[in-house]
Amino acid sequence: MKMRSLVRTNFLSRWNSVISKGHVPVALSTSLQDRFRVWDNKALFLAGLGLSAIGMTMLDDNMTQLESAPIENKEESNEVEIKITPGEFKADLPTYTLAQVNAHISAKTDGIWVVYKNGVYDITKFIAAHPGGTKILLASGKSIEPFWQIYAAHNHGDVHKILEGLRVGNLDPVDVKALEEERVKKFGAGPYANEPMRHPAMKINSNQPFNAEPPPELLMETFITPNDLFFIRNHLPVPDIDINQHKIEISGIGFGQDGISLSVEDLKTTFKQREVITTIQCAGNRRAEMSQIKQVNGLSWDTTALSTAKWTGVYLSDILAFYGIVDEDEVGIKHCHLEGLDRDITGQAYGASIPIATALDKRKEVLIAYAMNDEPIPRDHGYPLRAIVPGTVGARNVKFLGRIILSDEEYQGFWQQKDYRGFPPNVDYSTQDFHRFAGASIQELPVQSAITEPRTGQTWPLEGSEEVDVMTVKGYAWSGGGRNILRVDVSLDNGQTWQEATLAPEATAQRYGRAWAWTPWTLDIDIPDDIDHLDVVVKAIDSSYNVQPDTINPIWNMRGVLNNAWHRIHVPIQKPLREKDDDEDE
Template identity: 50%
Template sequence: MLLRRISPLLGGMQILNSPRACVAWPSSCLYSKDTRSSRGGANSSSSRQRWAFTTTGALLGLGSILLYRSHERKLAQDNQESGSGSHMVLSSSSDPKASISRSYPVYTLKEVQRHRTLADGIWVTLGKEVFNITEFVDMHPGGNRILLAAGGSLEPFWAMYGIHNQKHVLEILSAYKIGELSPEEQASGPADLSDPYAQDPPRHPALKVNSMKPFNAEPPAEVLTDAYITPNAFFFKRNHLPVPRLDPASYRLEVVGRMGNASLFLSLEELKTRFPRHEVTVTLQCAGNRRSEMNAVKPVKGLDWGIAAIGNAKWAGARLRDVLVAAGFSEGEIGALHVQFEGLDRDLAGTGYGASIPYHEAMSSSHDVLLAYEMNGEELPLDHGFPLRVIVPGVVGARNVKWLSRILVSIEESQSHWQQNDYKGFSPSVDWDTVDFSASPAIQELPVQSAITDPQPGTLVAEEDDKITVKGYAWSGGGREVVRVDVSLDGGSTWHVAKLTGEKQAPGQAWAWKLWTLTVPLPAGRTELEILCKAVDSSYNVQPDTVAPIWNLRGVLSNAWHRVHVSVTRN
């Protein structure tokens, strides 16, 4: 057994809170002594000891499921006696769809989202069904990680944790059904036309919101390293303006033709059929990722992002190069220095978001710049640019323009605010009285980056067999591959090399991150750990050790060694 974490968000199959937890997993438990205090309610028993468990085989696992059947029948009996109707009554069939027919209340998403604590009850949705899983929280084999889904959908979590997609798990869940989910359009009522954000799409409540209007949010950091590909629901949301609602049937992309030629107008269908589909795995990172660490040194202007304004996805669409060639452009085009992108997201004055990249990158056959209409095998979500966005591998997220409306080849950069007066780095000596945005280039490629996602800062960990596992991500811009991640448990006095995992990509085209894991002995005698990580890329660029020397007034390009402090309890 590895070092066990005792924290508000427990993950993996490591700790069980109750012997009843066996019934929720297709394996069994070996129990230690039970020192639980009596539960005075759904949110009591904070001082009880945890239950250690180990997998002992499918036969005992079957016994666990049968034990749950007994628990399930008891729930049904209790509901019949009380008339509460809080749980579905199952038939003898193992198929949850074969349950006894009954009508359920209809709830809106807003009503579900109000139930996110043990005091208010933990409600979740799956498909169009609503479940009250408050009583199940203590039985969840993954510990309190289930609370991340509170008030929202189970789908993105189940996409990462495939073991849930089994018949007996659906059976267990169905016992907690309390209602049906109404369409979100009914939940929100008529749109408030005076509010440009009124038609923004729904988002998962597990996201940490940095601003509502425009919507900007990041997922819980520990979710990032649960899967190599970041689920769409948990991919960070970075919006500068209201999300536009577009009709894909009438959508047209304008590509301004070669000097003197007419513009090319392409429908979404033409982009899909006229040009070859190309797919590439690309990590996107906001320029302000980890800005909170710069804020801790000295206040900066910008959203207070933690370490999760980054994500990795499979993007598919037409190559930008193919579309530019169709519009009459070629490599080495005279007067072609930049490719400008304009989005359909606009402010009240009608000014849209814009950005640009160098022309040679757009036309490079190896740079994989896409006009993407798919994300992780699905059409682009609204928050991520539906129906079409630019994906520029290896560069800052700000250049990956969403809701794309127009492409222009030009001798000059985009003149938008976000290209000229934002997303630029400066010396720590520059302040808002002396800053000259024209003196610095717009950020394109990002520097090497890494961060620790597990354990979380402030975690109290319990000693077990003197080992600890640390997890995180690492990435570098410009297609440079991460070749090493060093991890220290003692503030940098000694270092260990982590194990890297990830998709193999061609040299110079390492657009995707690496996930890393380190399992090592716990330093002898220590009750406090300062865990550090630093990444090295294929050009031997390495992260700086502290934040202060790279501090800048906008809080961008924050990539110092990541530091997490945890405490250790010993037997």
């Protein structure tokens, strides 16, 4: 039930715009209009249109973000839910065989039909309004169930209602049974049935794929994050890999026709073992704040889509040097692809690429890691091998690493080409051909900091027993590219004056330009008399003297990534109970 409310905001607004646009048959549309809240948000309305234009490549991400919105619609919680079970047999409709459905694959002739359990649906008029774009066409004339199993956000009552609004018939029971047998054979109990256990303290932003961040108070208790509390950002189901069978393939420029393959044991016995302590941060960290300015598209991460671990493995630069590849200028390589073994239903793996200079530079310390905090890497974090690219966005720290390819072009997969790029603030889903403005792929991240304690909105009770009440403020700072944190400034007056926080010694001891791990910080603030709240602001400065921007608005982007504006919290101050109120007159 909790997930139902978690997914509501984004989901309803997206689909409500679909309905407003009139793409859904009238009979359905009317009942949904009554049922849905009316959202006064032009951006979201336009988002619905824009998404249908971008095509199939956007679906993965759009769908995962449906589970991302914060709990907002508490006023809806007492509404009566009208349950619809999609795909139930309906006696008043005609029956079609799968062969007949298979023939409906053209909008121009017979229309486009799909199957869901016992139901047959005509989606022809719906395609343009589908928030996931034209990827829906992959199911033309077929069952949509395998797709819904990957993109689990479809398993929601409101989607079910829209689907039933497109219903044209029943599928022949013989075909229903055959399809179900085929489905079970292919997917077992579903692609997400074999996910690992997760720590109950994690705040879940999406269940399928699983995305979760630790509570800030727990995260900042240690410099190295315990594996169980390390934030989890999965794009697809977690694969189940036999470490004894697993070989990493290395191919592309410099590796001849066939490339090579190395077992985990080969890595351990052939190359020098290296250790790197890095903080990995998701590009979407602090997206929730950005969406408060104007709605963005993506999982609603708060301030803890980052964690720190000690990784053990071998330098990628050592491996490449072993095979004679040292200087990118000599061999003409421009990019190093890193491809995982997690795949979507079309067989597309999660993959990314990094600039070849990053891969070859021993001072960048790119690791093929086989241990995380002295344990085999947990499945959620990339078992058995993970690419660790220190100082670089989490998305390039590819898990379940299966292939490394040296190339003269960037990785062509969705998450390198269409996502994890920096859109300009003037581009949103209403912009014609917005994907043209996607900007460069995100690699090194900018300087960042956030307050983790107290949380915004959390009341701070005054002791009232001391001369001056003190509030201990804690947080982290970090910068990409190994840039050390030089200073963390805290302000109580929106940046007019600043106090300098104390930085963790483990952090300040890091080498110049190779400060891959974060800088936890703390500051005791004297709470002024007679105030009922404190607004606390933090900003950090890195070793290139880059600073965080004052405000979010000028860095707003439609994907909600790269939010590194000053972090601000609002803390109500609770006065102590007084024995005698007339003390004030003394």
